[in-house]
Amino acid sequence: MKFKKKILCIGAGYVGGPTMAMIAYKCPDYRITVVDTNPDRIDSWNSAELPVYEPGLDQIVKKIRGKNLFFRKDVEDQIKENDIIFVSVNTPTKTYGAGADMAADLQFVEKTARQILKYSRSSKIVIEKSTLPVKTALAMERILASGKGKITFEVLSNPEFMAEGTAMSDLENPDRVLIGSRETPSGLKARSELIDIYARWVSSEKIITSNIWSSELSKLVANAFLAQRVSSINSISALCEKTDADISEVAKAVGMDSRVGSKFLKASIGFGGSCFKKDILNLVYLCRYYGLKEVAFYWENVIKINEYQQERFIANILNNMFGTLAGKKICILGFAFKADTGDTRESPAIYIAQKLLAEHAELTISDPKALKNAAVDLAGIKGNIKYIDDPYKAAAGCHALLILTDWDLYKRLDFEKIYRSMVKPAFLFDGRNILDHKKCFKIGFNVYPIGKPALSHFKQ
Ligand code: UDX
Ligand code: UDX
Numbered sequence: 001m002k003f004k005k006k007i008l009c010i011g012a013g014y015v016g017g018p019t020m021a022m023i024a025y026k027c028p029d030y031r032i033t034v035v036d037t038n039p040d041r042i043d044s045w046n047s048a049e050l051p052v053y054e055p056g057l058d059q060i061v062k063k064i065r066g067k068n069l070f071f072r073k074d075v076e077d078q079i080k081e082n083d084i085i086f087v088s089v090n091t092p093t094k095t096y097g098a099g100a101d102m103a104a105d106l107q108f109v110e111k112t113a114r115q116i117l118k119y120s121r122s123s124k125i126v127i128e129k130s131t132l133p134v135k136t137a138l139a140m141e142r143i144l145a146s147g148k149g150k151i152t153f154e155v156l157s158n159p160e161f162m163a164e165g166t167a168m169s170d171l172e173n174p175d176r177v178l179i180g181s182r183e184t185p186s187g188l189k190a191r192s193e194l195i196d197i198y199a200r201w202v203s204s205e206k207i208i209t210s211n212i213w214s215s216e217l218s219k220l221v222a223n224a225f226l227a228q229r230v231s232s233i234n235s236i237s238a239l240c241e242k243t244d245a246d247i248s249e250v251a252k253a254v255g256m257d258s259r260v261g262s263k264f265l266k267a268s269i270g271f272g273g274s275c276f277k278k279d280i281l282n283l284v285y286l287c288r289y290y291g292l293k294e295v296a297f298y299w300e301n302v303i304k305i306n307e308y309q310q311e312r313f314i315a316n317i318l319n320n321m322f323g324t325l326a327g328k329k330i331c332i333l334g335f336a337f338k339a340d341t342g343d344t345r346e347s348p349a350i351y352i353a354q355k356l357l358a359e360h361a362e363l364t365i366s367d368p369k370a371l372k373n374a375a376v377d378l379a380g381i382k383g384n385i386k387y388i389d390d391p392y393k394a395a396a397g398c399h400a401l402l403i404l405t406d407w408d409l410y411k412r413l414d415f416e417k418i419y420r421s422m423v424k425p426a427f428l429f430d431g432r433n434i435l436d437h438k439k440c441f442k443i444g445f446n447v448y449p450i451g452k453p454a455l456s457h458f459k460q
Contacts, residue, residue: 003031003068005197008082010112012036012045012071014052014167014274014343015129015160016088022171024069025060026201031068033082035075045071053342053369056168079119084193086158087112087140088129093278102285104133104278113143116153123151125190127158131223131275133282134216137180154190156181157212159219164273165340177207180215220283224299227276229264231305237267237451238312247451248433267451269352269404269431270309272337274345277303310348314355316448317429320456321400325361329423331398333391334405334432335367335374342369348431349404350377357383366394368407392418400427401445406434419443425457 005027009020012034024032036042044051050061061069072078079085089108094100109130116126126144128137137155144153157180162170177198181191191209198207210218237247247267255262271277280299287296318325337347344350347370353363362384365374371387378385388394391410395401395418403410411434419426419440428445430437437447441455448454 003029005030005084006082007032007084007086007197008078009034009086009088009129010036010075010079010115011086011088011090011130012038012041012051013088013090014164015162016086017045017050017052018054018057018162018167019088019129019160019171020086021057021060021064021069022168023197024064027197028064028068030197031070033070033072033078035072035078037075039073042071042073053340054165054167055340060168075115076119079116080121082124083122084125084127084197085116086127086129087116088160091130091132091278093281099285102281104131104136104282106132106136106139109136110139110143113140117144117147120147120151120153123153125154125156125193127156127194128216129158129160131159131219131279131282132157132216133286134213134220137212137216152186154182154186155212156187156190156194157215158194159215161219161222164343165338172201174202174206177202178215178218179207179209180212181209182212220279220286223275223279224283224302226264227271227280227306228299228302230266230268230271230276231302231309233265233267234270234309234450235305237309240451241453244453245451246453250451266406267433268309268406269313269348269450270306272345272347272349273343277306277346310351313348313429313431313450314352317356317400317402317427318359320446320448320454321427325356325359328361328400329398330356330361330363330400330402331391331395332363332365332402332404333367333394333410334370334403334407335365335377336370336405336407339406339408340369342367342373344370344373344377347377347404349374352402352404352431353378353385354381357381357385364388364394364398366391367405368409370405392421396421397423399423400429403428403430403432403434406432410434411436415440415445416443419445 009016020032020034089112091104094103094105137157141155179191179194181187195207240247251265254260255265280303284296284300335344335349364386366388375387426445428440429448433449437449441447446456
């Protein structure tokens, strides 16, 4: 079959894989190829068990894989073959040198740009899909322009706004698609080629364009704003616990103001995920670089409140369990950074588990999708840890139950049965406020939600 467009994505991760699957699904006359420098990743994309869990992804990939969606290892040949190249490689926080612990490590992006330059035999559109510091496109452009031949590269920025766990529906019905380009004739031509792809399923008023730098910055700022809402509500949850106000009631009352809006106001043990912390650190670094100390300080505190929320949660466990966790068995329900994903990157559960182990608690960890990742995250940490699929078996014999991920299935558990199997007095710390606290209290648990009065059977 002759395909109308030949599109490549470099980086078969959480972003590259699902995004390309959606484009291929919506555009059966385009050939989409995904490559990765890690051959095992490609093998898993070609296997029965995909490397990324996303509701709806499996069905789509299995339907179109081998038809117009291909996962391949021959990066060099694929660069030659394709006209449009998405770059979706990871950009972790730098761990060394200037900007360590703050700036994005751009070595993979630069390496990829050099690879594209080296193997291209015709002109191409190169699209930044990775979240990048502002002006990265400039670096890519400069590398790509350093070749001697006649071929040219047009660099576009097209940040991805999908969230994990809802990636497929976010991709199918995005709030907006943002495309940043140069305002030159070739920049505008490349931009309209990319618009053509999304226009297959996204209505035109949702496809917005800007200059490249606005597009790059918008992604950082969108994530910073979302994270800021979580930190704002979490900061108030601490005050609620001191004053007997209820954070859910406050969030409802505040969120019903249409200027504020009701989403992203759930108090929790804090945000995790590969993006929020990294992107805010990036923003902070950028502000410092440009001498904007006050702005940097403002955003840095969004992260500080997130860390504070996790420390508060641990202190609350320790204080209420009589000041010692040594030898006590604690069951962690949920290790993923949010529901409906197996991803544990920056999950608050990692930090909380480490702190509990440092207190010599014994952990049983359960999660429907994230146990493999949890074992990797905690490898090498000293202490007694068991990974158990069945939440009932995980809770049996424990002194305390911690809800760390908002998986729906935890709401439906038989807490009478769990209570019966636990050591008494039984403690329940709901780090996501998803359970019926009064019901659990009536069953016999001492219940400690976030930002709400504790329900305890102990006499004050
Ligand atoms: C990545 C970035 O981390 C994020 O900032 C951006 O918004 C989207 O892309 P994600 O897809 O979640 O996010 O990362 P990850 O799952 O780590 O996937 C990146 C893939 O790129 C990995 O499979 C890695 O092997 C691959 N890669 C990395 C390359 O193919 N070439 C490289 O040079 C480096
Ligand atoms: C985020 C952005 O939402 C997305 O647009 C961007 O492309 C990537 O980064 P993601 O990290 O996948 O997506 O998940 P998100 O739903 O934003 O949740 C992030 C964290 O905040 C999770 O740990 C979640 O549990 C937490 N959260 C979210 C809260 O604690 N309270 C809330 O009200 C909302």
